[in-house]
Amino acid sequence: MTTVDLQARNLPKFGGFSPGMIRLELRRMVRNKRTVIFTLVMPAVFFLLFGTGGDYKTERVGGGNVTGYILVSMAVYGAMLATTSGGAMVSIERAAGWSRQLRLTPLRPIAYIAVKLVLAMTIGAVSVAVAFGVGALAGAQLPVSAWILCGLLAWVCALVFAAFGLFMGYLLPSENVMQILGPVLAVLSFAGGLFVPLDELGPTFATIAKFTPVYGVGEIARYPLTHDGNLWLAVLNVLVWTTLFAAGAMWRFRRDTARV
Amino acid sequence: MTLTTAPEAAPGTGTAAVDLDGVVKRFGAVTAVDGISLTIRPGEVVALLGPNGAGKTTTVDMLLGLSQPSQGRVAVYGKPPADAVALGLVSAVMQTGGLLKDYTVEETVRLTAVLFGKPRTAVTEALRRAGLTDIGKRLVGKCSGGQQQRLRFAMALLPDPELLILDEPTTGMDVAGRHEFWSAIRDDAARGRTVIFATHYLEEADAYADRVVFVRRGRIVADGTAAEVKALAAGRTVRATLPGATEAALAAIGGVDRAEVRGDTVYLHGNDTDEIARHLLTRTPAKDLEITSRNLEDAFLALTADEETPR
Ligand SMILES: Nc1ncnc2c1ncn2[C@@H]1O[C@H](COP(=O)(O)OP(=O)(O)O)[C@@H](O)[C@H]1O
Numbered sequence: 001m002t003t004v005d006l007q008a009r010n011l012p013k014f015g016g017f018s019p020g021m022i023r024l025e026l027r028r029m030v031r032n033k034r035t036v037i038f039t040l041v042m043p044a045v046f047f048l049l050f051g052t053g054g055d056y057k058t059e060r061v062g063g064g065n066v067t068g069y070i071l072v073s074m075a076v077y078g079a080m081l082a083t084t085s086g087g088a089m090v091s092i093e094r095a096a097g098w099s100r101q102l103r104l105t106p107l108r109p110i111a112y113i114a115v116k117l118v119l120a121m122t123i124g125a126v127s128v129a130v131a132f133g134v135g136a137l138a139g140a141q142l143p144v145s146a147w148i149l150c151g152l153l154a155w156v157c158a159l160v161f162a163a164f165g166l167f168m169g170y171l172l173p174s175e176n177v178m179q180i181l182g183p184v185l186a187v188l189s190f191a192g193g194l195f196v197p198l199d200e201l202g203p204t205f206a207t208i209a210k211f212t213p214v215y216g217v218g219e220i221a222r223y224p225l226t227h228d229g230n231l232w233l234a235v236l237n238v239l240v241w242t243t244l245f246a247a248g249a250m251w252r253f254r255r256d257t258a259r260v
Numbered sequence: 261m262t263l264t265t266a267p268e269a270a271p272g273t274g275t276a277a278v279d280l281d282g283v284v285k286r287f288g289a290v291t292a293v294d295g296i297s298l299t300i301r302p303g304e305v306v307a308l309l310g311p312n313g314a315g316k317t318t319t320v321d322m323l324l325g326l327s328q329p330s331q332g333r334v335a336v337y338g339k340p341p342a343d344a345v346a347l348g349l350v351s352a353v354m355q356t357g358g359l360l361k362d363y364t365v366e367e368t369v370r371l372t373a374v375l376f377g378k379p380r381t382a383v384t385e386a387l388r389r390a391g392l393t394d395i396g397k398r399l400v401g402k403c404s405g406g407q408q409q410r411l412r413f414a415m416a417l418l419p420d421p422e423l424l425i426l427d428e429p430t431t432g433m434d435v436a437g438r439h440e441f442w443s444a445i446r447d448d449a450a451r452g453r454t455v456i457f458a459t460h461y462l463e464e465a466d467a468y469a470d471r472v473v474f475v476r477r478g479r480i481v482a483d484g485t486a487a488e489v490k491a492l493a494a495g496r497t498v499r500a501t502l503p504g505a506t507e508a509a510l511a512a513i514g515g516v517d518r519a520e521v522r523g524d525t526v527y528l529h530g531n532d533t534d535e536i537a538r539h540l541l542t543r544t545p546a547k548d549l550e551i552t553s554r555n556l557e558d559a560f561l562a563l564t565a566d567e568e569t570p571r
Pocket residue numbers: 287290291292310311312313314315316317318319
C-alpha cells in the first residue's frame with residue numbers, strides 16, 4: 001500500500017475541547033476518593049462542627065442567623081478547595097507523563113486548560129450545592145435572595161482558586177500536590193477572615209488580611225447577607241489575585257509547552 | 261484510507277512516510293543525534309536498532325514533534341511532525357508515555373477516541389486488536405506492565421495512523437507479554453501500515469523488521485534488509501588457545517566461515533560451532549574453548565566493515 005490520502009483527515013473543532021472529554025474527566029475525578037472527601041465532605045463537616053453549636057442558630061446576622069453566615073464561609077472554603085484541586089490536576093498529570101501522551105493527540109494545550117477550568121468550576125458548584133443542602137437541613141437561615149446570591153458569588157469568585165490551582169499545578173510537579181495546597185488554603189482562609197471574623201484578630205492583622213487572596217472572595221460571597229464591609233475593596237482584591245495567578249499559570253504553561 | 265485504482269494520481273503519492281535530512285540534536289555539550297538522513301517509504305517496517313544512548317528516543321521525539329532538531333529538517337508525510345500528529349497520520353507507543361491510574365482501560369481509549377473525533381465502534385475495535393477486550397473495565401493502575409503497553413498500543417491505533425512508531429515497546433515485559441505484544445503488532449503491520457520501532461534487541465529487529473537501520477552514537481552506521489541482519493546475527497564464535505595455528509589451515513576446518521588468529525588465540529566463526537569445537541578438541545591440541553553468540557557489537561562491526569569494503 002503506497003497511496004496515502006492526506007485530505008481525508010481533519011482536525012477536531014475547538015482544539016479538542018469537547019463535552020465527551022469533560023464527561024470522562026468528571027467521572028475520573030469522582031472516582032478519586034481523596035478529591036471527594038476534600039471538596040464535598042470536609043466543608044460540610046467543618047460547617048456542622050463550627051457553625052451549629054451554642055446560640056449560633058438564634059443569633060441574627062442580616063436577614064439570617066449566624067449558622068447561615070458560617071455556612072456561606074464554609075461554602076466559599078469548599079468551592080476554593082474544589083477549584084484548587086481541579087486546577088492542580090495538571091500537576092498529577094504532568095508527574096504521570098500523561099501530558100506528554102496528550103501531546104500525541106490533536107488536543108491543543110489551551111483546550112486542555114479550558115477543560116481543566118470547566119472541571120474545576122463544575123466540582124466547585126457541586127461543593128457549594130452540597131454545603132448549602134447540608135446547611136438548610138442543619139438549621140442555617142438566610143433570606144431567599146441570599147441563598148441564591150451567596151451561593152452564586154461563592155462559586156464564581158472561586159475562579160481565583162482555579163487559577164491558583166493551575167499555577168501551582170504547573171509549578172509543583174508532584175503526585176500529591178493537594179497535600180501541600182490543603183494546609184496552604186487553610187492558612188489563607190484564617191488569614192482572610194473565613195474561619196474567624198477579622199475584627200477578632202486585632203487591627204494590624206485585620207489590615208494585612210485585606211491583602212490576602214481569600215479575603216475578597218469571603219467578603220463578596222457574604223455581602224448579600226451582611227450588606228456590610230467594603231465591597232469595592234473586595235472586588236479589587238479578587239481581580240488582582242485572579243490576574244496574578246492567571247499570569248503565573250500562563251507563564252509556567254508557556255514554558256511547559258515550549259518546544260525544546 | 262481511500263483505495264484508488266490510479267495510485268499515481270492519488271493525493272500524497274510519492275510522499276515519503278518519513279524524511280529526515282541532516283538532522284542534528286544537541287543537549288548542551290551532548291550531541292544525541294549527529295547528522296541523520298533517512299527516508300522511509302510507506303508500507304515499510306523499519307527497526308531503529310542501537311545500544312542504549314544511541315539516540316533512538318531523541319530521533320523518535322523529533323519525528324513526533326515533541327522536540328525540535330538543532331539542525332536539519334524533519335518531515336512526516338511531507339508535513340511538520342506536529343501537524344502529522346494532530347491529523348492522526350502518525351501515532352506512537354512511547355518509552356515514557358504516561359497513563360493515568362484512575363481511568364479504566366476502556367475510558368483511556370475512549371478519551372483518545374473523543375480527542376480524535378472517532379466513534380465508539382473505533383474504541384471497541386482498538387481494544388479488540390490490542391487484545392484488551394476482556395479487561396476494558398479494569399483500572400489502569402491495576403494492569404500489568406504488558407497490559408499497559410498494549411493499552412498504549414490501542415491508543416496509538418485509534419487514529420488509524422499511516423505510520424506507527426514504537427519506542428522500545430517491550431522493555432520490562434516478560435516473554436509471554438512480549439510475544440503477545442509482537443503478534444498484535446505483526447497482525448497490524450500485515451495490513452500495510454508503516455511501522456518504525458526502536459529497539460536494542462537484535463532478535464526483535466531481525467524477527468519483525470523488513471529493514472534495519474543501525475544507529476550508534478547518533479549516526480546511522482548501517483542500513484540493510486532483515487535478511488542481511490539475519491546473516492550477521494546467525495553464527496557463533498569459537499575462541500580457543502592454539503599456538504602456532506595459521507588462518508589458512510583453520511579456515512579449512514569443516515564449518516568454519518572465517519578464521520582469525522591473534523597471537524596464541526584463535527577465533528573461528530561459523531554456524532555449526534559444535535562441529536568446529538569437536539574438531540578442535542579431537543584433532544588439535546587446542547584448549548580453553550569458549551563458544552559465544554555474536555552480539556550486537558559484533559553485528560555492528562561486521563556491517564560497518566562490509567560497507568567499507570566494496571562488494
Ligand atoms: N533531555 C536530554 N538532555 C540531555 N541529554 C539527553 C537528553 N535526552 C537524551 N540525552 C542524551 O542523548 C543521548 C541519546 O539518548 P536517547 O535518544 O535516549 O538514546 P536511546 O533512546 O537510543 O537509548 C544519550 O547520551 C542521552 O544521555
